[in-house]
Amino acid sequence: MADRDGVIWLDGEMVPWREAKTHVLTHTLHYGLGCFEGVRAYNTANGPAIFRLQDHTDRLFRSAHILNMKMPFSKEELNAAQCAAVRENNLDEAYLRPMAFMGSEGMGLRADNLKVHVMVAAWSWPSYMSPEAKEVGIKVRTSSYTRHHVNITMCKAKANGNYINSMLALNEAIASGCEEALLLDNEGYVAEGSGENIFIMRNGILHTPELTSCLEGITRQTILDFAAELNIPVKERRITRDEVYVADEAFFTGTAAEVLPIRELDGRAIGAGKRGPVTEKLQAMYFDAVKGKLPQHSDWLTHIKD
Numbered sequence: 608m609a610d611r612d613g614v615i616w617l618d619g620e621m622v623p624w625r626e627a628k629t630h631v632l633t634h635t636l637h638y639g640l641g642c643f644e645g646v647r648a649y650n651t652a653n654g655p656a657i658f659r660l661q662d663h664t665d666r667l668f669r670s671a672h673i674l675n676m677k678m679p680f681s682k683e684e685l686n687a688a689q690c691a692a693v694r695e696n697n698l699d700e701a702y703l704r705p706m707a708f709m710g711s712e713g714m715g716l717r718a719d720n721l722k723v724h725v726m727v728a729a730w731s732w733p734s735y736m737s738p739e740a741k742e743v744g745i746k747v748r749t750s751s752y753t754r755h756h757v758n759i760t761m762c763k764a765k766a767n768g769n770y771i772n773s774m775l776a777l778n779e780a781i782a783s784g785c786e787e788a789l790l791l792d793n794e795g796y797v798a799e800g801s802g803e804n805i806f807i808m809r810n811g812i813l814h815t816p817e818l819t820s821c822l823e824g825i826t827r828q829t830i831l832d833f834a835a836e837l838n839i840p841v842k843e844r845r846i847t848r849d850e851v852y853v854a855d856e857a858f859f860t861g862t863a864a865e866v867l868p869i870r871e872l873d874g875r876a877i878g879a880g881k882r883g884p885v886t887e888k889l890q891a892m893y894f895d896a897v898k899g900k901l902p903q904h905s906d907w908l909t910h911i912k913d
């Protein structure tokens with residue numbers, strides 16, 4: 608990643624990829640107080656387009672607000688920076704990483720002279736997991752790590768430090784031969800994956816946990832929008848892990864993971880042990896939407912123009 612051609616937007620300027628560096632005393636590196644986004648651009652008939660750019664930028668600014676970080680750029684500037692990062696790296700499809708972080712102007716928890724810095728990188732990242740995972744589904748294990756509690760960290764912020772919990776859970780799941788972790792909240796109810804929201808389909812109803820301790824996923828909202836269009840009833844409520852065991856279908860949603868079927872949780876097959884029909888339908892709609900094939904949702908796309 609470090610040694611490659613291309614450019615990264617850093618504090619208002621495009622800099623060569625290899626020169627987009629920061630000091631070892633960068634405050635966020637030490638204490639984790641920073642926030643970021645994961646955004647994707649897809650190739651459409653009209654060239655590359657960023658999916659739900661404004662929603663991601665709005666969430667980045669909400670995260671910064673929650674963390675009390677004053678953004679030194681406007682939303683419009685950040686949107687333009689993301690378009691430029693795709694365009695100037697000549698990417699047709701891209702994963703984008705905008706991040707706001709505290710600099711090395713001061714050290715220690717009490718530093719009061721810190722500046723907020725902002726970067727946007729874009730690179731080609733076709734598939735988050737194996738390409739066949741989208742069709743056959745993944746194996747998941749319930750994590751021994753509890754998801755954040757609302758009074759331990761700020762769950763509505765996509766904060767850098769929050770991801771220690773995700774990394775511990777994901778590494779544990781991978782070490783035990785699974786592909787992803789399912790984290791429960793502090794009362795034992797299903798929360799989310801390490802970087803995804805979760806849905807289950809049971810008796811014709813789509814269920815997803817309330818947003819108490821999980822991230823307000825933009826893909827989650829996209830799926831809720833599709834469910835409304837398809838007249839699929841939805842319940843946002845507490846879900847137990849054994850409800851996932853007996854669900855007809857289950858899937859994860861996230862910008863990186865997209866719509867990812869879950870075929871097994873804790874060694875129990877979910878439904879038929881493969882991608883279910885409703886998952887397949889919602890997944891197909893998702894890929895149509897991101898690729899500009901759903902005219903009713905063309906407003907979700909920001910085309911990269913010269």
Ligand code: PMP
Pocket residue numbers: 645765773799800801802803804821822823824825826827860861862863
């Ligand atoms: N939960 C967590 C913890 C995440 O990191 C992500 C990825 N941003 C999601 C859910 C899904 O959010 P989105 O659909 O906006 O990518």
